[in-house]
Amino acid sequence: xxxxxxxxxxxxxxxxxxxxxxxxxxxxxxxxxxxxxxxxxxxxxxxxxxxxxxxxxxxxxxxxxxxxxxxxxxxxxxxxxxxxxxxxxxxxxxxxxxxxxxxxxxxxxxxxxxx
Amino acid sequence: xxxxxxxxxxxxxxxxxxxxxxxxxxxxxxxxxxxxxxxxxxxxxxxxxxxxxxxxxxxxxxxxxxxxxxxxxxxxxxxxxxxxxxxxxxxxxxxxxxxxxxxxxxxxxxxxxxx
Numbered sequence: 001x002x003x004x005x006x007x008x009x010x011x012x013x014x015x016x017x018x019x020x021x022x023x024x025x026x027x028x029x030x031x032x033x034x035x036x037x038x039x040x041x042x043x044x045x046x047x048x049x050x051x052x053x054x055x056x057x058x059x060x061x062x063x064x065x066x067x068x069x070x071x072x073x074x075x076x077x078x079x080x081x082x083x084x085x086x087x088x089x090x091x092x093x094x095x096x097x098x099x100x101x102x103x104x105x106x107x108x109x110x111x112x113x114x115x
Numbered sequence: 116x117x118x119x120x121x122x123x124x125x126x127x128x129x130x131x132x133x134x135x136x137x138x139x140x141x142x143x144x145x146x147x148x149x150x151x152x153x154x155x156x157x158x159x160x161x162x163x164x165x166x167x168x169x170x171x172x173x174x175x176x177x178x179x180x181x182x183x184x185x186x187x188x189x190x191x192x193x194x195x196x197x198x199x200x201x202x203x204x205x206x207x208x209x210x211x212x213x214x215x216x217x218x219x220x221x222x223x224x225x226x227x228x229x230x
Binding site: 003031033035040041042043044045048050055056089091093095097102103104106107108109111 | 119157158159160161162165206208215216217218219220221222223
């Protein structure tokens with residue numbers, strides 16, 4: 001079974017430029033998450049999707065960040081314009097949420113460097 | 116808001132020895148789940164072990180076990196017979212019940228294994 005796939009693995013951009021990250025979750029998983037992990041810290045949730053609906057985006061900086069999950073499968077996270085402080089690893093995860101708790105599976109992340 | 120604290124930025128253990136990583140959390144919820152994730156240099160978060168708060172019995176997974184002290188809000192990870200492949204960042208994480216597996220992570224502990 002294929003895991004969570006993210007691309008690109010690395011991205012270097014100049015500040016004020018736009019950037020987009022792509023995530024393909026595990027087939028059949030209804031819930032998708034985007035986390036941001038700053039250097040030397042634990043990941044922090046940016047947004048959670050249940051199918052196509054964004055059900056928790058309180059930590060997403062909406063002035064410059066946007067996300068979508070078309071058809072409840074793949075998702076993209078966009079930053080426009082990027083700032084130096086956006087340099088971080090962006091992790092995507094997915095899980096099948098129903099009764100009780102299930103495991104969240106993570107992708108390998110995209111390391112963004114803004115110069 | 117829930118918080119997760121890992122007070123040990125780095126830990127070191129001799130190969131084949133035992134090491135314990137500490138984690139404390141703060142919550143007013145009665146239904147929640149606790150996790151330990153491993154993050155190797157590849158950046159992919161891998162679930163090591165999980166504990167349901169309603170279960171009194173401590174979870175175990177092969178060489179990994181936890182000491183869950185609910186009243187003290189403490190959740191430590193014990194790694195027995197440490198192996199070189201155990202070297203990684205370890206993150207403690209909390210998820211409230213019914214919250215779609217949203218995770219709040221601690222700041223992480225870097226584990227080094229000496230041959």
